[in-house]
Amino acid sequence: AQSVTQLDSQVPVFEEAPVELRCNYSSSVSVYLFWYVQYPNQGLQLLLKYLSGSTLVKGINGFEAEFNKSQTSFHLRKPSVHISDTAEYFCAVSARYSGAGSYQLTFGKGTKLSVIP
Amino acid sequence: GAGVSQSPSNKVTEKGKDVELRCDPISGHTALYWYRQSLGQGLEFLIYFQGNSAPDKSGLPSDRFSAERTGGSVSTLTIQRTQQEDSAVYLCASSLLTSGTNEQFFGPGTRLTVL
Numbered sequence: 001a002q003s004v005t006q007l008d009s010q011v012p013v014f015e016e017a018p019v020e021l022r023c024n025y026s027s028s029v030s031v032y033l034f035w036y037v038q039y040p041n042q043g044l045q046l047l048l049k050y051l052s053g054s055t056l057v058k059g060i061n062g063f064e065a066e067f068n069k070s071q072t073s074f075h076l077r078k079p080s081v082h083i084s085d086t087a088e089y090f091c092a093v094s095a096r097y098s099g100a101g102s103y104q105l106t107f108g109k110g111t112k113l114s115v116i117p
Numbered sequence: 118g119a120g121v122s123q124s125p126s127n128k129v130t131e132k133g134k135d136v137e138l139r140c141d142p143i144s145g146h147t148a149l150y151w152y153r154q155s156l157g158q159g160l161e162f163l164i165y166f167q168g169n170s171a172p173d174k175s176g177l178p179s180d181r182f183s184a185e186r187t188g189g190s191v192s193t194l195t196i197q198r199t200q201q202e203d204s205a206v207y208l209c210a211s212s213l214l215t216s217g218t219n220e221q222f223f224g225p226g227t228r229l230t231v232l
Contacts, residue, residue: 109159
């Protein structure tokens with residue numbers, strides 16, 4: 001089984017400042033890692049994913065995340081945020097194998113990013 | 118192309134009534150998922166359909182919840198005798214692959230309010 005912890009439920013940040021949203025996971029097997037974004041009154045949209053290879057993953061809207069296996073972390077970063085980045089961000093994992101339960105995404109509880117003008 | 122669609126977008130019902138929520142997955146996606154998003158609780162897995170296989174119902178919170186997927190496409194989530202604690206946003210997702218890469222595409226959700 002997997003679990004995901006998003007350490008901050010809310011993160012306020014000024015416009016054009018950098019931001020880091022933290023995500024740690026726990027799993028007995030290797031995992032794939034995802035970040036989703038949810039804008040108000042909308043569904044979830046995939047920001048980026050780590051499957052294999054380079055541990056630094058770049059996604060849409062200027063976001064990037066770094067997989068750190070030793071620290072079991074997958075923190076999301078953006079060097080300069082915009083007002084339009086105000087949304088809720090979810091970290092998720094799925095097991096890196098084919099078989100029963102592998103299809104399940106386990107989500108963290110989300111981090112609400114508020115960008116202040 | 119068209120994404121995942123859900124209807125209705127909002128549903129207000131009285132305690133004890135039954136409700137049906139509908140999901141139209143992306144055409145060709147064989148896997149379909151239902152999640153519940155409650156305030157402050159993140160996303161909770163409810164049920165998973167894959168092709169003609171028996172669905173994984175392990176996430177359904179009680180026997181008042183059931184779901185069907187007809188013809189391998191449209192799915193309906195039914196909640197019988199609704200309770201106030203059922204109030205939440207119900208999200209549907211679909212995916213093309215059922216390997217662990219599992220990139221799921223989400224619909225906009227149905228916001229259910231039980232009075």
